[in-house]
Structure formats: C-alpha cells, structure tokens
Amino acid sequence: MKIPIQISDESREPIYHQIENQLRTLIAGGQLPPGTPLPSIRALASELGCSVITTRRVYQNLEMSGFIKTVQGKGTFVREIDHEQLQKTKQKVIYDAFEKAIEQGVQLGCTEEELKSIFEELVRKNFH
Numbered sequence: 001m002k003i004p005i006q007i008s009d010e011s012r013e014p015i016y017h018q019i020e021n022q023l024r025t026l027i028a029g030g031q032l033p034p035g036t037p038l039p040s041i042r043a044l045a046s047e048l049g050c051s052v053i054t055t056r057r058v059y060q061n062l063e064m065s066g067f068i069k070t071v072q073g074k075g076t077f078v079r080e081i082d083h084e085q086l087q088k089t090k091q092k093v094i095y096d097a098f099e100k101a102i103e104q105g106v107q108l109g110c111t112e113e114e115l116k117s118i119f120e121e122l123v124r125k126n127f128h
Contacts, residue, residue: 003032003039007048015050020058021093027067027078028089034080038068041076 005022007015026032038059039047045055059076062068066085070076081089105115 002047003044005048007050016054016057016061019044019048019050019055020061021096023058023062024067024089025093027081028086028093032078034078036078038076038078 003023003026005019007018011018013021023032032038038044041055041059042052044058045052048055059068059070063070063076066079067081068076069079102115105118110118
C-alpha cells in the first residue's frame with residue numbers, strides 16, 4: 001500500500017516530524033481508517049527514501065500517542081481513536097497550517113488586514 005506522504009528537503013522541519021504529522025493527518029482525516037495495515041518500517045523507509053531509524057521513530061511516536069498498534073508477527077495497524085483525541089489532532093493540524101501561512105504572510109510584508117481578508121475569501125470560497 002502506497003501512503004501519500006511528501007517529504008520536503010527544503011523544510012526546516014525534521015523528516016521524521018514531516019512523516020509523523022502527515023500520518024496523523026491521514027489517520028485523523030479518515031483516509032487511513034482503523035484497522036488499515038501500514039507498511040513495515042523498512043518498506044516505508046524504502047518507499048520514502050529515508051532511513052529505517054527515521055521511520056522507526058515515527059512508528060514509535062505514533063504508537064505511544066495511540067494512533068497505531070503493532071501486533072507481533074502480523075504488522076502495524078491504524079488504531080481506533082477516541083473522539084476527543086481526534087478533535088485535538090484536527091485542531092492542531094489546522095492551527096499549525098494557519099500558523100505557517102501567517103508566518104509566510106508576515107515575511108512577505110502582509111498586514112493583519114490583508115491576511116484576514118485572504119482568510120475570509122478562502123473560507124467563503126470553500127463553504128459556498
């Protein structure tokens with residue numbers, strides 16, 4: 001199974017963090033529903049062109065935070081996530097995306113009003 005993860009070498013965010021955040025988003029968004037088998041650590045590392053150590057760290061972090069479970073001899077699977085954790089994850093993903101967009105806008109010299117205007121336009125465009 002090919003998981004749609006994009007790694008950016010230009011990002012200041014560590015590779016393991018990019019992978020972990022994208023997997024959390026895929027799980028929280030329902031693209032990887034509970035029970036979905038995930039590639040082995042080695043297979044994911046090969047698929048993404050990163051080290052086994054990186055993917056092992058991602059899987060360990062996701063398992064500790066309750067997103068995935070490893071069944072000895074069977075593989076790694078997406079766990080059922082409780083509603084509260086799901087909501088927190090969605091909010092964090094959206095918050096982080098907004099924060100990055102605002103940081104870029106500020107670096108480009110946008111005013112607070114310009115950023116609010118862009119945000120409102122996008123909300124209208126996507127909800128109407």
